[in-house]
Structure formats: structure tokens, C-alpha cells
Amino acid sequence: MELLLLFSLISFPLAMRLNVGNAAGSSLSPLASGRNIERHSTECHHMLKHLYSGAQVAVHMPPNITAQWVSSSCEVRPGPEFLTRSYRFYHNHSFNALQFYYRDNHCTKPTYSLLIQGSVHVQQASWAIRGGTEADYQLHRVLLMCHTAEAARDLSAKLSRDCGLDEALKPEESYELWDRATGRDCTGPLGFSMQELLLLRVERHYRHGDPDSQTKELLLGDLHTDVSRRRVHKPSSYQPPLQSIKHSHDHSCIICRIMSRGSLQQPPSLPPQADSPVRVQGHWVSQRCEVRPGVLFLTRHFVFNKDGRTWEGQYYHYADPVCRLPTFSMHAIGHYSQGQPSAKVMGGTEFVFTVTQMKVTPMDLATTSLLNIFSGDECGTEGSWRLGVEQDVTPTAGCAALGIRLPHTEHELFRIESDPSGRRLLYNGQRPTNGSSPNQPHKRATSYQPPLVQCSPGNQGGLNTGREGDQNFRLGNGCIGCYCDCRFCLSTLVWALVILQIM
Ligand SMILES: *[C@@H]1O[C@H](CO)[C@@H](O)[C@H](O)[C@H]1NC(C)=O
Ligand SMILES: *[C@@H]1O[C@H](CO)[C@@H](O)[C@H](O)[C@H]1NC(C)=O
Ligand SMILES: *[C@@H]1O[C@H](CO)[C@@H](O)[C@H](O)[C@H]1NC(C)=O
Numbered sequence: 284m285e286l287l288l289l290f291s292l293i294s295f296p297l298a299m300r301l302n303v304g305n306a307a308g309s310s311l312s313p314l315a316s317g318r319n320i321e322r323h324s325t326e327c328h329h330m331l332k333h334l335y336s337g338a339q340v341a342v343h344m345p346p347n348i349t350a351q352w353v354s355s356s357c358e359v360r361p362g363p364e365f366l367t368r369s370y371r372f373y374h375n376h377s378f379n380a381l382q383f384y385y386r387d388n389h390c391t392k393p394t395y396s397l398l399i400q401g402s403v404h405v406q407q408a409s410w411a412i413r414g415g416t417e418a419d420y421q422l423h424r425v426l427l428m429c430h431t432a433e434a435a436r437d438l439s440a441k442l443s444r445d446c447g448l449d450e451a452l453k454p455e456e457s458y459e460l461w462d463r464a465t466g467r468d469c470t471g472p473l474g475f476s477m478q479e480l481l482l483l484r485v486e487r488h489y490r491h492g493d494p495d496s497q498t499k500e501l502l503l504g505d506l507h508t509d510v511s512r513r514r515v516h517k518p519s520s521y522q523p524p525l526q527s528i529k530h531s532h533d534h535s536c537i538i539c540r541i542m543s544r545g546s547l548q549q550p551p552s553l554p555p556q557a558d559s560p561v562r563v564q565g566h567w568v569s570q571r572c573e574v575r576p577g578v579l580f581l582t583r584h585f586v587f588n589k590d591g592r593t594w595e596g597q598y599y600h601y602a603d604p605v606c607r608l609p610t611f612s613m614h615a616i617g618h619y620s621q622g623q624p625s626a627k628v629m630g631g632t633e634f635v636f637t638v639t640q641m642k643v644t645p646m647d648l649a650t651t652s653l654l655n656i657f658s659g660d661e662c663g664t665e666g667s668w669r670l671g672v673e674q675d676v677t678p679t680a681g682c683a684a685l686g687i688r689l690p691h692t693e694h695e696l697f698r699i700e701s702d703p704s705g706r707r708l709l710y711n712g713q714r715p716t717n718g719s720s721p722n723q724p725h726k727r728a729t730s731y732q733p734p735l736v737q738c739s740p741g742n743q744g745g746l747n748t749g750r751e752g753d754q755n756f757r758l759g760n761g762c763i764g765c766y767c768d769c770r771f772c773l774s775t776l777v778w779a780l781v782i783l784q785i786m
Contacts, residue, residue, distance in 0.1 A: 327566045327738035331582055331599070334571055334606065339489055342604075345405055346416050346485035348372045352501045352525035353542035356700075357390035357553055361508045361713065362474070363628045363729045365390055367551060368525060369542050370501075376402045378420075380477070383550040386434075388558075388630035388698075393550035394434035397460075397473075398426040403480050411578065412482060412519060414604030415502075420480040425461035425470055428547050429454045441472040457547060474510050479503040482518040500524035505576070508716045508730065516716070519576035523733070536703065559699040559707070561621070561632040563587040567709045567735035572606035576716055582606055583735060585709070593618050594636070602647070609646035613687070614673070616640040625696060628729050634695040641689055643682055644673040657684035693720060694727040700734070708734035 354367040365388050370380040380399040386392040401422040409415040429435040435452040442448040446469040452458060460469040470476075482504035489497040503525070504518020526536060528543045538553055545551035569582040580601040587594045596615045602608040615638045622633035645651040645668055654668040661683035663674040681687040696712035712721065712728025721727055 327568050327584055330736070330738050331568050331584060334569065334582065339491060340605070341487045341489075342414060343485040343487065344408060344416065346483050346501075348403075348405065348483060348485060348501060349374050350499070350501075351528045351543065353528060353539050354523070355526045355536055355538050355542075356523070357385070357388060358523055359388065359628070359630075359730045360506055361513075361728075361730045362510055363388075364474075365629075367542060367545075367553070369545050369551075370525060372403065376404055378403055381545060381547065383545060388628075389556050390551075390553040391555045393430045393552060395427060395429045395438060396547050396550045397475065398424075398428075398457075398547045399477060400424045401477070405483065409482060412574065412604075413578070413580075414484060414574075415521075416483045418480055418483050420477060421463075422461055422477060423463050424459065425475065426547060427452075427458045427460050427473075428456065430550060438473070442469055445469075445472040455548070471514070474513055476506070476514045476516075478514065478516050479506065479518060479522060482521070484521065486524070499527035499529075501527065505716070508713055508728065512716075519578070519716070520574040538703075558630050559701060561697055561699050563621070563697065563699070563709065564589055564591065566738050568738050569733070570736050571733060572601065572604060573733050574604065575714070577718060580604055580606055585735060587619070592620065600646075611646050611650045611685070612644045613685075614642040614644075617690070619695075628696060631696045631698050633727065634697050636693045636695055638689060638691045640675070640677045641681060641687055642673050642675050642677075643685065643687075645670060654682075654684055691720070692722060694722070694724050696728045696731070698731065702736075707737040709737065710734045 349372050351369065351371040353369045358366055358368070360366060365385040367383045367385075367390050368381065369383075370378060372378045378399075378401060380397075380401075382397045382399065383390070384394050384396065386394050399422065401420055401424075403418050403420040406417045406419060409417050427438070429438055429452055432454055435454045439448065439451040442452070448469070459467070460473070460475070461467065480503060484502040486500045486502070487497060488500065501524060502521040505516075505520045505522055506518075507513050507516035526539050528539060541551045541553060564587050567583075567585045567587075569584070573581055573583070575581060580603060582599045582601075584597040584599075585594065586596075594617060596613075598613045598615070599606070600610045600612065602610050617636060617638040617640065619634055619636045622635065625631035625633055643654070643663070645654055648670060651668050651670045654662055655666050661679055661681075662685070663676045663679060663682065668674065676682045676687065677689060681689040681691070698710045700708050700710070702708055710731035713730045713732055714728070715721060715726060719726065
């Protein structure tokens with residue numbers, strides 16, 4: 284074990300350096316493929332290369348979660364549920380978590396709130412989700428308070444049916460839904476679960492030379508998209524990050540300030556705003572290295588053409604949680620149609636997407652040999668895959684080895700919002716947690732993935748993201764050994780050495 288750790292200490296920086304060199308050298312850059320997209324969007328290219336708008340990101344391992352953490356926007360959970368969260372973790376492992384639920388998608392009209400008390404113990408680095416840390420939790424108490432007569436009526440009906448509640452709930456009174464001492468648990472009918480505490484990640488973001496700009500984010504585990512599986516789900520990605528109150532020097536976070544004052548009796552109401560029209564035309568890119576269930580790390584770049592019906596998407600896949608070690612990229616081309624505002628998810632709009640053409644570029648040796656071994660006549664020209672060389676897999680109707688079948692149609696849910704600095708954000712539907720595809724209307728998502736930000740092609744000004752080739756990621760002090768699990772580091776070391784020999 285010690286030997287393995289030693290290896291990981293050595294190999295990770297090596298792999299990082301090597302990869303940075305590759306990215307600068309361009310033939311292996313994931314951004315070199317999809318040239319059609321890139322030619323028109325130097326700025327988007329730049330934003331993807333410098334994720335987090337050029338801020339430096341440190342991942343704390345093990346994470347110190349002692350702080351108060353709050354939502355920075357109205358969150359949408361599968362169902363849908365609209366909520367904000369304000370969680371406080373103490374030194375002695377106990378926590379107080381407030382969840383505020385709303386009737387509307389801008390979180391202006393509170394319906395009911397939960398106060399959850401318990402304890403949480405941070406455990407080891409996660410083997411399944413690189414960059415995450417596992418934790419255990421116990422619940423001690425869950426209190427419910429309704430804020431409107433209507434919410435009290437709705438919840439009374441649910442609780443009397445499934446929990447033998449004998450009198451109707453009254454607004455502004457608190458009720459105990461869970462009590463460890465008596466073993467009473469009435470949280471089921473609300474779809475309540477704190478399984479999100481099983482997976483944690485803390486990120487510190489700061490701009491070079493500007494300690495005042497520091498922000499800290501807590502990412503907690505995701506929720507199953509099938510609400511009935513929520514209580515047994517083991518998280519495999521994350522929810523939107525919570526902001527640390529103490530570190531929100533960012534005065535633009537008005538919502539954090541409103542959130543920090545909320546209580547069970549006084550749920551925060553976020554500032555009202557109108558729904559933004561869903562006009563998707565233009566270029567959109569990821570803001571962070573995204574984690575997908577099934578241990579995929581990726582960044583995305585979508586282009587919706589002016590004709591209002593054709594689109595292209597570039598998906599860059601990586602082996603590591605800071606998106607530095609590319610594995611393969613996919614360039615999808617197809618058409619789409621914009622449908623009606625969603626009747627189920629307030630603020631969402633329905634879309635239908637079809638992929639008709641797909642190009643794949645293997646970016647590491649493991650993927651290259653996988654494609655050569657498994658391709659047959661089902662993934663491009665048999666045995667012809669070469670590292671860093673794009674191939675069109677449309678003639679073979681996709682790529683069996685990567686699970687791509689063409690043509691492929693998906694039923695989507697979109698929404699557009701502006702962030703506090705006025706940039707437009709595009710949200711598309713969360714993919715079903717069970718790995719299936721939303722290929723029928725009833726499988727359409729009821730919640731969203733992390734948003735993409737609009738990047739304006741041709742406009743070179745206004746982005747202060749540092750020089751080309753800057754190394755923008757820094758891992759926290761003392762975190763390198765535990766940051767990457769040993770299997771990962773060893774295999775990275777092996778790949779790194781092989782690549783070195785080839786070059
Ligand atoms: C964790 O953070 C809190 C608050 O910032 C600090 O008081 C505490 O000393 C930290 N704990 C550790 C183990 O670093
Ligand atoms: C932990 O600390 C908090 C705040 O200091 C306190 O309210 C709580 O009772 C403590 N919990 C335990 C189990 O000691
Ligand atoms: C996966 O989830 C979708 C949508 O929730 C559902 O329709 C489908 O039946 C599920 N498939 C399996 C194999 O569980």
C-alpha cells in the first residue's frame with residue numbers, strides 16, 4: 284500500500300505535466316477536432332481550455348466541511364421539486380440542514396421547509412468517483428413546517444394516507460417527521476432523503492494574486508432521477524454546488540446573503556424574475572469539468588445554427604476529475620425542433636434532438652486499442668484507429684464499442700437563465716440515472732445538468748483568462764497522494780510512459 288501511494292505521488296504530477304504539454308502541442312489537443320465548430324469560435328475554445336473562467340481551483344482532500352453552505356440559485360430536483368438549501372456542519376460532526384421548497388421555478392413562493400439534524404463522518408476518498416470523498420451519516424430529527432394553507436392540505440393528505448397522521452397539519456407549526464428516539468419515520472411520503480451526504484467534494488476557487496476573490500464550494504451527491512429510488516440511491520455524480528457563506532467575498536452573490544438569513548420559520552424568498560425566452564442559437568460551453576454517472580468526466584460545446592433546426596455538439600471525455608487527461612472526443616451533428624413550454628416542469632421547454640452524423644477521435648492509447656479490438660464493422664474502418672485521428676462512424680451507423688447507435692433521437696428539456704454577471708446559461712435535461720436514453724417522450728427529464736454558458740464567437744475582448752498555455756489547475760497542498768486513487772495513478776503512469784516512448 285505504501286508503495287502504491289509512493290507511485291501515485293510520483294506519477295500524478297508526471298501525468299499532469301505530460302498532458303499539459305500535449306494540449307499545447309495541438310495535434311493531441313481535444314480541441315483540435317471538430318474544426319468546423321472551432322474555426323468560428325476562438326473564444327469558446329479558449330473558455331473550454333480555461334475552465335472556471337481562468338480561476339484556479341484547489342480540491343481539498345480530505346474535505347473540511349465545517350461551515351455554513353447555501354444555494355446560489357433556485358435548484359430543480361427530479362420530480363420536479365424547486366428548492367434552496369442551507370446546510371451547517373459543525374466541528375463535532377453534527378449538522379443542521381435546512382431545505383426550503385417552493386411552488387415556482389424561481390423560488391419566490393415557499394410552500395414548506397424541513398430542518399434536518401444529524402451527524403456526518405467524512406470517510407475515505409471515493410474509489411468509484413475520482414475526486415470525491417465518501418461519508419456516513421445518521422439522522423437524529425426531521426422537522427416539517429408548512430407555509431401556506433394549500434401546502435398544509437397537500438401534505439396532510441400525503442401523510443394521513445401513508446403515515447397515519449390523525450389531525451390536519453396547520454401552517455406555521457412545526458411537526459416532527461423523524462425521531463430517532465421513538466423510531467418514528469414519516470419522511471417517506473415527501474420523497475425525503477439525505478443520501479446526498481454519502482458523497483462530498485470541496486473546491487476552493489480563486490484568481491491569481493487576488494485572495495479576496497476566493498470562493499469555496501461544497502458539492503454533495505446527486506439524486507436518482509427516478510424519485511421512487513431516491514432513498515436507496517448511492518450518489519454517482521453531484522448536485523449544483525453550495526457556496527460557503529464565510530468565503531462568499533463575492534458581493535454579487537445576493538442570493539447567498541438572502542439564503543444565510545433563512546430559518547425554518549422564515550424561509551428565504553429569492554428575488555422574482557421573468558422566465559428568459561428559450562432562444563438557443565449560438566455557441567455554448569461547459570463552465571466546469573462535469574461528472575456523469577458511470578464515472579465519465581467531460582466538457583461540452585454545443586452550436587445551434589441560425590437556421591433554427593440544425594446543431595452540432597462536441598463532447599470531450601477525460602479520465603480525471605479536473606478534465607486534463609483526454610480519453611476521446613465525439614463530434615455529433617444533427618437536427619432539432621423546439622416544442623412547447625413543459626406542462627410538467629415550470630420554466631422548461633421541450634425539444635427533440637436527432638443525431639444523424641458522428642465523428643470520434645481517440646485521445647489516449649487505451650481508447651485507441653479498445654476501438655481497434657472491438658470495432659469489427661461496427662465502429663469505423665476495422666483496425667484503422669489511430670491516436671488523435673478523427674474518424675467518421677456514420678457509415679457504420681455509430682460505434683458499438685462506445686454505445687453509440689445512429690440515427691439517435693432524444694427528448695430534451697431546456698431552460699435559459701442569466702447568472703449574476705449577466706451571462707446567459709443554458710440548462711438541458713438530466714440524463715436518467717439508470718443509464719438509459721430519453722428516447723421516448725415519457726422519459727424526458729424533469730431536472731437539469733450543470734449549465735453551459737454562452738460564448739460569443741468572434742469577440743476576443745472581455746475575457747480575462749490569462750495567457751495561452753497557463754496551467755490553471757492547482758491541486759491543494761498535501762492532497763496529491765489521496766487525490767487520485769492508486770489504480771488510477773498506476774494506469775496513468777503506464778500510459779504516460781507508453782506515450783512518452785511513442786512521441
Ligand atoms: C475546518 O474549517 C474550520 C472553519 O474554517 C476551521 O475552524 C477548522 O480548524 C478547520 N478544521 C481543520 C481540521 O482544518
Ligand atoms: C455540536 O456543536 C453544536 C454547535 O456548537 C451544538 O449546538 C451541538 O449540540 C453539538 N452536538 C453535539 C452532539 O455535541
Ligand atoms: C430507466 O429509467 C427510465 C426513465 O426513468 C425508465 O423509463 C426505464 O424503464 C428504466 N429502465 C430500466 C432498465 O430500469
